[in-house]
Amino acid sequence: MHQQKVALAGSARMELVSGVVQLRPEDAMFDAMLRGWRAQQKSRGLKDETIDPRERLIRRFLDFANEYPWQWTPAHMDEWSASLTSEKHLAPSTIRSYQGTVRLFTELLIDARYGWGPACEEAFGAYPVSIAHEWNTLPHLQDYEGDPEARPFAREELQRFLDYADDQVARAVKSKRKGALAAYRDATLFKVIYGWGLRRTETSKLDVVDFGRNPKARQFGRYGTLNVRYGKAKKGQPPRRRNVLSVMDWAVQAVADYVENVRPRFGFPDHPALWITERGGRLQPGSINDRFEAYSDALKLPKGLVPHSIRHSYVTHLTEDGVDRRFIQQQVGHECDSSTALYTHVSDDFMNTEQGPGPGVRRRLTRKDPMMAAKLDYHWHLRKVMADRGMLSTTDLIPPLKERGISLSSSQVYRLVVERPERLSLKILMTLLDILDCTMDDLIEPIAVAGSATKPKKAAAGGASASEGVGDLRPRRARISGVDR
Structure with a gap:
């Protein structure tokens, strides 16, 4: 047949x-x-x-x-x-x-x-x-054939750009016009592009839940890693995912401040996007371009500097600081060292050798690095853990505490639940873990803070409308390494 x-x-x-x-x-x-x-x-x-x-x-x-x-x-x-x-x-x-x-x-x-x-x-x-x-037909003889004017930001240029973005928040508040929330959002967005070495589309498609913990960098709390779900795809393939480790403490502080204090003020608590517009939509890459060009023109920066230059700066500055090239390559999602070399103007011959930087330069980021150092604070989640277990009143905690030999007044229990305890006996802490059947991480969330451990200013309960602006809140300043302040 x-x-x-x-x-x-x-x-x-x-x-x-x-x-x-x-x-x-x-x-x-x-x-x-x-x-x-x-x-x-x-x-x-x-x-x-x-x-x-x-x-x-x-x-x-x-x-x-x-x-x-x-x-x-x-x-x-x-x-x-x-x-x-x-x-x-x-x-x-x-x-x-x-x-x-x-x-x-x-x-x-x-x-x-x-x-x-x-x-x-x-x-x-x-x-x-x-x-x-x-x-x-034209042969492909060079790895890089882009605009010769394209380059990373110098450290001073990037510091000036990020500071200018921060200043627009105070300017909008002073003029009593709308736009302070959007300016605050965009100031944080540019810090995130640099702090995690992202592309525009990757940044636009971030959700709040994309941040997670890194057990090797507990000082960053829930902002220890960033799950990039919409990385650059190969033709015919879905977007490539990667996890980017947090390495800059000031960038973590900036995004934590935005998520906890500013993002709720847009008034759309159910929207998953990290960057949200005042009308409740997801910020698009074109809007990132528009804001970047407005700031760049105001500062009279060279035309060769574009949003992608911020990502190039991440690679270049980490390389100049002696960070291991393999680590940087994984962070930005490059398959080949030669791709990373294009970002840093380092030759392929150098990047593709096994030796790489000498022993005095080559290193991996560790918790002892100055870049990773941060003062620690914490969030107290007792009230949330109780609510998750159906204990909606602070007095619900009194009977099980008494059963385990701990007698506290209703006012003491109220302060224990609602306020953040500065001093807490290990006996009470272990008793709470037993009553609620939870772990230490469920109750206590370590966070990195800038300078002195001052309490962050909280948004109004339940979030506020965009028209209420940012009040006295101001963006956390960037601290580009190697720049005198």
């Missing part, structure tokens, strides 16, 4: 309808080719946002050549590439990308498995040929 031959996704057999006379057979064949190419890309897991621009480019090439694909020749590629260079003045990397797209399309057409060659020859007496060759 003969096995039935299965047509590939994107083949002429799947896209062409037999026995139908087309009014414009050339256009019908070209449209069928594009449908087939789309089906073939879909089968590889590529998404519409990748496929659509490719299809538009092929249509533009068709218009330029003024011929159909079975009539294209290498001369058409030569002329088109020359026009991209001399008339449109496109960057070499862009031209190479365009040439690669045309190459992908024509490779599908000339692949015998898809059957487009015989179909064209039968219909038009001609068939597609390869038009993109090594001698008429």
Whole structure:
């Protein structure tokens, strides 16, 4: 028995309808080719946002050549590439990308498995040929072909930029106009981009719950790690995830202050986003660009500095501070050392050696590093733990305490539950753990604080509307290492 031959996704057999006379057979064949190419890309897991621009480019090439694909020749590629260079003045990397797209399309057409060659020859007496060759397309000779003006922030530039963002909060409050909350949010957002080395989209898609604890850095409390769920994806693949460890104490303090004191004032407690607009939506990457450009223009910073330069600065500054290159590579989600080298202007030969920085420079961040040092404070969660177990009144704690030999008045129990105890006997603490069947971590949450352990100013209970502004709250200042303050 003969096995039935299965047509590939994107083949002429799947896209062409037999026995139908087309009014414009050339256009019908070209449209069928594009449908087939789309089906073939879909089968590889590529998404519409990748496929659509490719299809538009092929249509533009068709218009330029003024011929159909079975009539294209290498001369058409030569002329088109020359026009991209001399008339449109496109960057070499862009031209190479365009040439690669045309190459992908024509490779599908000339692949015998898809059957487009015989179909064209039968219909038009001609068939597609390869038009993109090594001698008429741009080679990829350099790892980096971006704008030469693009670079990381100098430390002083970044400090000035972050300080200016902080100052906009006080300016908005003083002018008695709306916008103080948004300015506070954005000032914190730029610190988070730098403090965790993030891209714009990664930052935009953060949720409040993406922060977590790091058992090796307990001083950071619930902000010890950041789960980046929307990292840069490879074509046809879902976004790549990574966990980024917190290494800058002032950045942790800034985001903790924002989450606890400012984020509730937007008035949308059920929205998961870390960065929320005053209308209750998630802040988009375009808005990050707009705010960055406004601040950059006000400070007259070089045009080569863009939001992504903040991420480059994270890599560069940690490298200059002697942090282990492997650690930095994992933090920013690079698969190769050479990618990290592009951020720091360090040669591939240096980054790809096993030795790397000398023993006097190379190190990993540890709890003893100055960058990781922080004064400790704590949150007392007794009231929350009681509520989780159905004990909604402070007096509910009196009977079980008495059963275990501890007699406290109702006022003493009230202070124990509602206020943060400065002195607490181990006997009472162990008794609470027994009554509530919880752990020490459930009751006591260590946190990092800036300078003296002053109590943070809390938002009004239940959150406040955006129109109430930020009151006396001001953003926690950045402290870029190596900058004199």
